[in-house]
Amino acid sequence: DVQMVDEVQVEYFDSNTQRIITKQDWADQLCNDKPRELESETERKKGQQQVFKGNIGTLKKRFNQTGGAHIVQRMYGCEWDDEDGTTEGYEQYGYDGEDFISLDLKTLTWVAPVHQAFPSKLRLDHDTAQNQYKKNYFNKECVDWLKVYLVYGKSTLQRTERPRVSLLRRSPSSPVVCHATGFYPDRVVVFWRRDGQELHEQVDPGEVLPNHDGTFQVSVDRCLTAVPQEDWGRRYECVVQLKGIEDISTPLDPAHIRTNGGETITSLLSSSLVLLVVAAVAVVVGVFLYRKKNDSEKRHKPVDSDTSSENTEGQKLAPEYQPLSTGQS
Incomplete structure (x- = not known):
């Protein structure tokens, strides 16, 4: 489990030591100021390990696989434009390097690009309460935490370095x-x-x-x-x-x-x-000039990636990780 803000790694969860390891000094200060959130987040990540293992077993059956190494990945996050205040959120799953299923926050339904994801789509679409919670999380709670990160990490995240x-x-x-x-x-x-x-x-x-x-x-x-x-x-x-x-x-x-x-x-x-x-050799040189224009986003964005192998008191750092099946298939 790796957490990043604007392409800067903030922390990761070490499955061997069962601890969250911070990668920035300001993240240490944030953890010291909010020990309850750190404790609850650590317990949540421990529980996710078991869900990941279950999901790998489920997907091996769906894809008719019996052995070998396989990877389930979940990526989620939110984006906030500090100029116009607009926000966006996303959550998506991958399996063995390919897209598996993703949440459409506009319709609050799940998009299944492969037929093996259809059973998961039916189950997740039916959980309307959880999908509504995710919409609130990505549009409000996630953005609130992003703003907290930007305050604590101002010297790093809001700096400008001339190219x-x-x-x-x-x-x-x-x-x-x-x-x-x-x-x-x-x-x-x-x-x-x-x-x-x-x-x-x-x-x-x-x-x-x-x-x-x-x-x-x-x-x-x-x-x-x-x-x-x-x-x-x-x-x-x-x-x-x-x-x-x-x-x-x-x-x-x-x-x-x-x-x-x-x-x-x-x-x-x-x-x-x-x-x-x-x-006395004549050389004709063709002159070439190429250009690429980078359409980089203007938004601040925290990204959290889980892979198997302002007042934020009481808020969750991340939405709950869900099983991709009911345990049957």
Whole structure:
């Protein structure tokens, strides 16, 4: 059982020691301030282990499996937009790496993408009281806890770290990549611009990835063929937008593009000119520029993942984990 807020791990449950292990100093303080919640949450997680074991047995029968290693996973959480106050919640189950069943909070019904999940859907849909409770939990209690986390972890979760931006290229014939790294939070927008206008054609959005130090990185590229090099720095630029800081604009200057060998494009072109004079070889280089735009979410979000192998007094940190069958099939 692992709990995260805005991609930052807060705690996990160690099934061997039967204890909740915190991963942040501010989470230690939260546990010290709310010992009753810590105790009740620990007992809840202990009980979930047995339910998980039962669910694995149920699903092995549903999928006609007799042995081997199998995994049941549950992921749930809520999202809160601190600008407009909107919230969202979700709960979903997976089995052996594939979607098994998920809750639709709008209709308060369960969605079964595989026929082996239909018996679970019928049972869970019938429990209208539990589904109504989940709706209240994801829209209210979960969000209240999220706000508590943001207060305790303000120095970590609400910090802003400015990205470092580089222009990279593997070889003279490969795309020019705008690489932003070291930023926090992960809700960043990176795009290429020409003559002040954002480019959309031939876009392949880059994925925001975590760094080992808790910050994030993203690479963005876009293809522009037959663009004269004299137009690069004059017309094209990479723009990085992160809430809390001014836009970072990096002109597409050949002198600032780094290659795998550590040289800049300018030095590579100079070497090519020498080669041209000595060997009288003409080289035509196609110029490519690629872009990916990251559509990261603006919302704060805690995520809790269970895997087998403001005033929050009295509130639950998580909704109850349910058996996926009645014990019959």
